[in-house]
Amino acid sequence: MKNPYLNFLFAKPQFVLIVLFLFSSCNTLQDKKVIKLAHGLDMSHPVHKAMVFMAQDLEKRSNGTMAVEIYPNQQLGTERQALELLQIGSLDMTKVSAAVMENFSPNMKVFGLPFLFRDRAHIFNVLDGDIGKELLDGGQKYWLKGLGYYDSGSRSFYTKEKPVESPEDLKGLKIRVMESITAMNMVNSLGGSPTPISWGELYTSLQQGVVDGAENNPPSFYLSRHYEVCKFYSLDEHTSVPDVLIMGTHLWNDLNEQQQKWVQTSVDLSVAHQRELWAKAEQEALDAVKKAGVQVINPDKSKFQKKVANMYEGYKDENEIYNLINRIQKVE
Structure with a gap:
């Protein structure tokens, strides 16, 4: 399928450099599948900590056959740019706000509507239920496989x-x-x-x-x-507006069934862990x-x-x- 963003991306010199960097090391080192994950947050942010938790769990769960390299602080571009890199297959995973995701998977715009949720319990019931799953799956036709939602508060x-x-x-x-x-x-x-x-x-x-x-x-x-x-x-x-953890379909479809299960389980565990981190971080930040x-x-x-x-x-x-x-x- 022709990617509509390809010409747009390579018209930008900085994108060419990023793509060359990402392709410069193979994503398989010996018997280990190495997944490159980029995001725009500070390393002390609870969402970054949750992704580190996910990476550690995945490496342990896969008996060392899978690993995640994390590039924080917009090292590989903005959230929008990271999504574009996923679409052309030069980046494996990213974390973006659902508000940015709406430019790629239009139904995600529903999360940006003000005062849509009654309280935290309502948000989690939506994200963890059928509606949340439908919206995660909806990105696949845009080469973006949604894996889970991290709490981003209000x-x-x-x-x-x-x-x-x-x-x-x-x-x-x-x-x-x-x-x-x-x-x-x-x-x-x-x-x-x-x-x-x-x-x-x-x-x-x-x-x-x-x-x-x-x-x-x-x-x-x-x-x-x-x-x-x-x-x-x-x-x-x-x-x-929740944060969304996304893998490019180029990688997801290349993983075998066992590897997909390992990834999804590690993500699910990190989501639960992140919600605990978030509640604490929110109060600490206000103080x-x-x-x-x-x-x-x-x-x-x-x-x-x-x-x-x-x-x-x-x-x-x-x-x-x-x-x-x-x-x-x-x-x-």
Whole structure:
């Protein structure tokens, strides 16, 4: 099948260098299958720690016949670029936000809808149930095999100059968002000006005033050190967008049935481990940014919910998404 991203990728010199690097060492060393995994997070992030746990478990479970090499901190590109590298078969695995994944597997956009989930239990019941599995499987026709979801908490706004206590406070503010149409529509609905910027460039963009704020979960806000620039954190918790662990179908289809089972079991165990790490990291992050002088606000969420309620009706003409919304809302 012809890959629509191939010409686009190789038009960029930096992609050619990355691809040459990845191909420079064979993914099979003697009798060991070596899987290359790239992501954009800091090594102290609970999601990175979960992937290390997964790698260690897989090597042990496979009796040393499989291993995972992890490249954190956007060493091999942004989340979008990592997905493109998976599609052309020059990278094996990555972790991306479901918000970025929606550009490759459109139904994933449902996760970016604000205030879709009632609470943490509701989120996990959706992710661990039939709906979550369907969405993971939906990426295969785009050469992307979804393996599992890591908890990414809830995303809230943080700003430089003033607190966001209501949607009106977002008016005129440039807010960094991920490369997600859904995220951009949400910020527009709330009155802000959405500005897509890669995660690795955000700290400098905040410093230089390219944007006035951003939105993310507490551990990411803390570990990125964005609290050094943004002293207001408003816990409106507008979205709960999970992270997705993905393997390129070029590798998944090349694994035998036993190897696939080993990989999936190690991923499943790492998902459970990551949720424990996340709960602890979330509270530690909030305590740390408060200690650093950040004002943490608990706004009236209902004001934000009213502003974005019309977004749901905007999907009435997209049957698959609208049905997903209704199915998710019915999950106990």
